[in-house]
Amino acid sequence: MSTAIVTHKDCILHDTGIHHPESQERLLSVFKTLKNFKSKKIQWIDGPNINLKHINLVHSEHHIKNIINNVPTKGFFNIDADTVLSPNSIKSAFKAMGSVCKAVDLICTEKFKNAFCPIRPPGHHAEPEKAMGFCLFNNVAIGAYYAKLKYKLKKCAVIDFDVHHGNGTQKKFWDDPNMFYASTHQEGIFPGTGFKNEIGVNNNIINVPLPGGTNGLLFKKSYEDIIIPNLKKFSPDMIFISAGFDGHKDDPLADFKLTEEDFFWVTNKLRNFSDKYCKKRLVSCLEGGYNIDALSKSSLAHVKGLIL
Ligand SMILES: [Zn+2]
Numbered sequence: 001m002s003t004a005i006v007t008h009k010d011c012i013l014h015d016t017g018i019h020h021p022e023s024q025e026r027l028l029s030v031f032k033t034l035k036n037f038k039s040k041k042i043q044w045i046d047g048p049n050i051n052l053k054h055i056n057l058v059h060s061e062h063h064i065k066n067i068i069n070n071v072p073t074k075g076f077f078n079i080d081a082d083t084v085l086s087p088n089s090i091k092s093a094f095k096a097m098g099s100v101c102k103a104v105d106l107i108c109t110e111k112f113k114n115a116f117c118p119i120r121p122p123g124h125h126a127e128p129e130k131a132m133g134f135c136l137f138n139n140v141a142i143g144a145y146y147a148k149l150k151y152k153l154k155k156c157a158v159i160d161f162d163v164h165h166g167n168g169t170q171k172k173f174w175d176d177p178n179m180f181y182a183s184t185h186q187e188g189i190f191p192g193t194g195f196k197n198e199i200g201v202n203n204n205i206i207n208v209p210l211p212g213g214t215n216g217l218l219f220k221k222s223y224e225d226i227i228i229p230n231l232k233k234f235s236p237d238m239i240f241i242s243a244g245f246d247g248h249k250d251d252p253l254a255d256f257k258l259t260e261e262d263f264f265w266v267t268n269k270l271r272n273f274s275d276k277y278c279k280k281r282l283v284s285c286l287e288g289g290y291n292i293d294a295l296s297k298s299s300l301a302h303v304k305g306l307i308l
Helices: 024-036 061-070 089-108 139-151 167-173 216-234 260-277 292-307
Strands: 003-007 042-046 114-117 156-160 179-186 205-210 238-243 282-286
Touching: 003 024, 003 089, 003 292, 024 292, 042 089, 061 089, 089 114, 089 139, 089 282, 114 292, 139 156, 139 167, 139 238, 139 282, 156 167, 156 216, 167 179, 167 205, 179 216, 205 216, 216 260, 238 260, 260 282, 260 292, 282 292
Parallel strands: 003 042, 003 114, 114 282, 156 179, 156 238, 179 205, 238 282
Antiparallel strands: none
């Protein structure tokens, strides 16, 4: 079997209120589009709740308690201007993190070649001590540390093509020479990090900030010339993708000019890398993407890039 789609319908429950871009409709639409895509090469798998101790691989006790204790019984609790808790937020977040860990299990026991986790809330802005930017817990970083712990992998890499810089993942990986984080993102927008000179403790962080208006050509060149060669140098045992589709030309939150074909291209590139150098160990996690139509079409292009 080629590709597992690991998620849980509870990930839809996290409610951010009306007019919030990180809406329940996002995942409803992705599920619908992916379910309509009939392929013998994909299989849907339900993600379980995460084991609490695995959240601790990335987040402090204080952060975990702070989130859990602030969940309201009704209405909303605003962590900051963008980041909201509603009564079912923990249910969604625990299934999101559990799905990523389940995907790691499926890949590391060679039941599948790779996996996509269409989950929410997203994760790459969540820092060890702080929820921010729609993110409560860092799903992808937890998956990477879980893979190291459970399957004794030495080195893991996260490649992040969301249009925003994954400050949370970078912060967690910064001091750990066995973790690699590489990001393409639009310069000068939220969260304001991801400069070229942010390189981590051992050149294990690669930031490629790109100008507004960036199209497929420049995006692809960044992977060909910078990210893939550095990834090769790092030589990971497994790769993770922070798959944000808000670099799409129709996305309302940023100004890249990417298309579904560009997301297919980068997925294919990373899948090829994992096939060749990482024993086909690849897990991808959904991050951003706020034009519903562009998000679902891009997610489908992503899955098509994984199953090839
Ligand atoms: Zn984003």
